[in-house]
Amino acid sequence: MAGEATRGPSPRGAAVRKAVMLLLCLGVPTGRAYNVDTGSALLYQGPPDTLFGYSVVLHSHGDNRWLVVGAPTANWLANASVVNPGAIYRCRIGKNPGRTCEQLQLGSPTGDPCGKTCLEERDNQWLGVTLARQPGENGSIVTCGHRWKNIFYIKNENKLPTGVCYGMPSDLRTELSRRISPCYQGSISMCRART
Ligand SMILES: *[C@@H]1O[C@H](CO)[C@@H](O)[C@H](O)[C@H]1NC(C)=O
Numbered sequence: 001m002a003g004e005a006t007r008g009p010s011p012r013g014a015a016v017r018k019a020v021m022l023l024l025c026l027g028v029p030t031g032r033a034y035n036v037d038t039g040s041a042l043l044y045q046g047p048p049d050t051l052f053g054y055s056v057v058l059h060s061h062g063d064n065r066w067l068v069v070g071a072p073t074a075n076w077l078a079n080a081s082v083v084n085p086g087a088i089y090r091c092r093i094g095k096n097p098g099r100t101c102e103q104l105q106l107g108s109p110t111g112d113p114c115g116k117t118c119l120e121e122r123d124n125q126w127l128g129v130t131l132a133r134q135p136g137e138n139g140s141i142v143t144c145g146h147r148w149k150n151i152f153y154i155k156n157e158n159k160l161p162t163g164v165c166y167g168m169p170s171d172l173r174t175e176l177s178r179r180i181s182p183c184y185q186g187s188i189s190m191c192r193a194r195t
């Protein structure tokens, strides 16, 4: 059968194998084995059905060390009527025998004005789907919800899923957090051009 004929070793296959061997000999970076210390692991648990742990960063500020954890389908304690908006949690490392975590409150419970032609829909926005920390001492933290939507044009049946991010300072004082939505309006064509 034709299918079987192509399975045999071909000169081309041999040449590819040689090229791969050569690349390996030339020191192409390869995987390295390492051990995960399961014996003294710290286990933190979040509310069920919230995808707690979807994103994680280690964070420190001064003497405090934290695990910051995203839970993109969590309920929001500050406004339970928003449907599964997602949240991030901070869990103290050390001096936390109960391994408890605390939900960080980002954004205003009543809603944030987002622009002249903007009306926000926070339901199912997946806040906490990504988390990043600036490197270095006291780096700030950014988290995003890629499914945040502008429903200003809902009359035309348009929802614009431009996403939203929040940046917060290293001390995790969320009242100082900053809402970031680079894809909204003025720069929307820029965001589209980049994709
Ligand atoms: C980091 O934060 C700690 C605690 O607030 C402060 O003492 C320290 O000076 C800060 N370091 C830098 C580089 O800002």
Ligand SMILES: *[C@@H]1O[C@H](CO)[C@@H](O)[C@H](O)[C@H]1NC(C)=O
Pocket: 079, 081, 082, 109, 110, 111, 122
């Ligand atoms: C909660 O959020 C919903 C939807 O954004 C809003 O209509 C409502 O006013 C908010 N409730 C409170 C108590 O802030």
